[in-house]
Structures are given as C-alpha cells and as structure tokens.
Amino acid sequence: MDAIPVPADFSGVVSIDRADDSAGEPSVRQAHGLANRAAGIPNRVDTRFGIASGSKGFVAVAAASLVESGELRLDTTARSVLGDDLPLIADDVTVEHLLAHRSGIGDYLAEGDDDDLTQYVMKQPVHVLDRTEAFLAELDGYPTVFAAGERFAYNNGGFVVLALILERVSGVPFHDLVHARVFAPAGMADTAYLRSDELPPNTALGYLHADGLRTNVLHLPVRGNGDGGAYSTAADLSTFWRALFAGKLVSPELVENLVRRHSDKAWLDMAYGLGFWLRPDGKVQLEGSDAGVSFRSVHDRETATTWTFMSNWTDGAWPVARQVIPVTPPQSA
Structure with missing residues (x-):
C-alpha cells in the first residue's frame, strides 16, 4: 500500500501489519524523526519506544497466567496479599476489580482530560522507583473514592497494586515475572522494562515537546512497573496480539474474559x-x-491485522492514529 501520510513533526513508527498480505492490501511499516535529537540518530522501524500504559495489557496477561497456574484467583482480595500494607485499600477489593479499573481505591497518579503530562511530580525521587516494593510510599495515603465494583474509573495505582500482588503470590520479581509469562512465550525479543537512565542502542529517548532536547528522564519512574513503562517495537506488538489470540500465553477461555466487556462507555465510545x-x-x-x-496499538482478531502508532514525544502519535483508524469512524453522508 502507499506510504501513510504523517505530519511534518511526527517522530516515531507507524505500522499496519497484516498476517496475510495476499488477501488484500500489503503490510506497511515506516519510521520518521529522530530517536536521539542531540546525536541526530534517526528512528528505525525496529526502534524500541516507551509505550506507557500500553503495558497494562501485559500485566493483565501475567495475572491471567497465574490464575491458570492456580497461584491466584480473580476473586483474591488485595488485602489477603498485602497484609498491613496500604491500609486504605478496602478489604473487599479484588484482583478483578483492579484489572477492570473498578476498585474505587484512591489513585496516586489520577488523570484528567486537561492534564499536562509533563508536570507530574512524584513523592519520591524518580531514580529510587526501580522495583515494585519501592512504590509503596507512592501508593499510600489515598482514601477510597467509591465502593468496589460500583463503576469504572481509570486507575494507575491499581495496576501497581496488581504488580505487588503478582510479585508476592508468585515469589518472582514483577519484571522477571512478566518476561517469563508474557514476553518470552510470545516471542517478544525486543520488549522489556528498561531503565530510562541507561537505555540500550536503538531505543528512542522520550521528548517532552515536538522540538527541543528536554527528555522525560526526570518525569517518570526510572523503571516502569505495573501501570506502564515497558519499551517495545511495532513488530513485537504484532507478535503479542497474535500470540494472545492464538492461545499461546493463556487459555482461550481466559483470553475471552480479558476482552469481555466489564464496563461500557468507559472512555469515548x-x-x-x-x-x-x-x-x-x-x-x-x-x-x-x-x-x-x-x-x-489496535488489533482486529478476525483478520489478524495490527495497527501500531509509536512516538517519542508526548502528543506525537495521536494525529496519525486518529487519521488512520479513528475510534469512532466518521458517518457517511
């Protein structure tokens, strides 16, 4: 197919990956802009980018894997695993509530429509947030907002609580657990939770603005955790989707529960x-x-087609994603 048009200031990778090109349009993958502006290093189609909350899907699959192995249940309460930690989390909050953003717990990193993502300030210096237990001080002190199960409210802290639960019930550090349960069996060789202060070659630095040299290294935990922060490639995202729906990570029954509607009209349509x-x-x-x-990253399981948009500046991906595959397609006249 023809090249996908992108804005002049787009920096990142756009990929449309079709499992069977012979049936119609071929796949396309293209890179634009710079992975390192100061050094003039361009993005490549196989460059690794931070994917922020895109990582929550990996956490959900890791949790489902522990359910499948009998080490965890969806109705396991957070309190039964946390003990005396995070005492403001209600006793009836379960793993399923946390996965569905229906826990009602207070969020250490609440989001709103008008948030300036470059202005978040953590309680602790970001360089100490390199392991899950280090987030306890960040998560503590936020009262319950509503009763568990009452409604949907996107909750970053809830997924860090999930990471704590997964780590404690399995006895395996969170980052190692996700690698063993998700990345390795899926064949995602270029996906990992990297430290932002020691990124390896062919990994894009994250920039706060469309131009300039200011990176995000002082704005985010030095290593991602349950609520986000993995680095991946467009090819690995396609690999993940196909492995997930092929039943290579967890059983088809568990996959269906992960992609079953637990909340309608959660955001937009x-x-x-x-x-x-x-x-x-x-x-x-x-x-x-x-x-x-x-x-x-959007996946059509019927055609095994994946659309992925990755950018290494704060708002870079959205104009392209909205143009290529909008959430709600425009109505025909």
Missing part, C-alpha cells in the same frame, strides 16, 4: 475489559500516554 480497551468496531486496543510517550 470504548468499553473496557481486563487490561484492554474494547472499541465499538469490535477491535481490541492498548494505549499509552505519558510525558515523552504516545502509543496506540
């Missing part, structure tokens, strides 16, 4: 499952937005 956005056109979506990061 989208519903929400367990870790995954569910679009009105039937496709499944992962999305991430943070200082220096914008990411969306």
